[in-house]
Amino acid sequence: MRRVAAANHVSGEGLRELLGVRMLKRTPIAALIEPLSIVTGFEESVLCLALPEFGPGAVTNEHGHFGRPLTQQKRSLERPACRRCVHAAGIQGPVHRWTTHEQNVCLRHRLWIGQGCTVPGDQVDISMLPSTSRAQRHHQNLIRRHGRRWVRDAFSGARSAFLGLVEGHFADPFGIIGEAQLHLRDVGGQPAPSSTTLGILFHPQIVTLTGLLANPEWAWRARQSGHIGWLAAEVTHRDILVGYAPKENDPLVQWVEGHLLHRRFVAAYGYKLHDVFFPEETVRPSPPPRAPSGS
Structure with a gap:
């Protein structure tokens, strides 16, 4: 999100406001997938592979995720x-x-x-x-x-x-x-x-x-x-x-x-x-x- 904001010469907060995203303490990180997909032009499935935060979790049957770093619980x-x-x-x-x-x-x-x-x-x-x-x-x-x-x-x-x-x-x-x-x-x-x-x-x-x-x-x-x-x-x-x-x-x-x-x-x-x-x-x-x- 910071890199997309910098490329468009706006702040991270400004970009979230433009996308209509409010990140509160309990807001799941998955709430950013759709607006990021819109602003970057990448499909949501591609973003899930590129950014481990959007991954399916520690165990999955979805191909392409095996062996990727886990962000949950700082593993x-x-x-x-x-x-x-x-x-x-x-x-x-x-x-x-x-x-x-x-x-x-x-x-x-x-x-x-x-x-x-x-x-x-x-x-x-x-x-x-x-x-x-x-x-x-x-x-x-x-x-x-x-x-x-x-x-x-x-x-x-x-x-x-x-x-x-x-x-x-x-x-x-x-x-x-x-x-x-x-x-x-x-x-x-x-x-x-x-x-x-x-x-x-x-x-x-x-x-x-x-x-x-x-x-x-x-x-x-x-x-x-x-x-x-x-x-x-x-x-x-x-x-x-x-x-x-x-x-x-x-x-x-x-x-x-x-x-x-x-x-x-x-x-x-x-x-x-x-x-x-x-x-x-x-x-x-x-x-x-x-x-x-x-x-």
């Missing part, structure tokens, strides 16, 4: 689109879009568009870090292999656990963070914040840890042995954090304990609670109807 993320993609499309103003957790790098322009980017100017050129771009493809492969629901949960845990371990035990004696900030700069030439710099530098390790945590093998081995020795050994073996030795209160151990507790709770009280502890972030098809049981 997906709202971030600025790659500023170079926006400029290439001839758009002058900022564009925000609903996106999913794995969209952290624009592979076309080698630009960091993930965590820490709240405005287009925060996006950082990472062309000198090819491993971070490769991690983006690795992340997408993990989703195909293990499923989006589990990879999303594992990525959240892997990121917080890994950065917690690094920030707690990494004194940066060789000035790696400071050196990286000399090269990782935003559009204004300012160095990226240290938290964003850490996320960019260690994105390959975080994604590798995500793959390890999304694989159910570690949980099976932990239940069989009663400890996470195999998981800790794999963290070193896969060069995620060499020499890692789990401690009682370290972030990875805390995530493992919480994850196992949630899985036990879901198993005990029914898998309908999956969406509570492991929510989906994209639209999925309706489950097929169950066949009637024989008498």
Whole structure:
């Protein structure tokens, strides 16, 4: 609506008045579909595909919506689109879009568009870090292999656990963070914040840890042995954090304990609670109807 208003040189409020739309607190977002269709010339079905806010919901049988980000209950993320993609499309103003957790790098322009980017100017050129771009493809492969629901949960845990371990035990004696900030700069030439710099530098390790945590093998081995020795050994073996030795209160151990507790709770009280502890972030098809049981 803002972009249509800007193209017609009126304010957003002025455009709504011209269209006869009053947006109150309880006015559903769907009330904008018809007037937007009139002013843009696009059919309502096209707008529903282009704008997730107008989508049918978390579960649907309507083709074209599967895999699109969910805006309900903030299950997906709202971030600025790659500023170079926006400029290439001839758009002058900022564009925000609903996106999913794995969209952290624009592979076309080698630009960091993930965590820490709240405005287009925060996006950082990472062309000198090819491993971070490769991690983006690795992340997408993990989703195909293990499923989006589990990879999303594992990525959240892997990121917080890994950065917690690094920030707690990494004194940066060789000035790696400071050196990286000399090269990782935003559009204004300012160095990226240290938290964003850490996320960019260690994105390959975080994604590798995500793959390890999304694989159910570690949980099976932990239940069989009663400890996470195999998981800790794999963290070193896969060069995620060499020499890692789990401690009682370290972030990875805390995530493992919480994850196992949630899985036990879901198993005990029914898998309908999956969406509570492991929510989906994209639209999925309706489950097929169950066949009637024989008498």
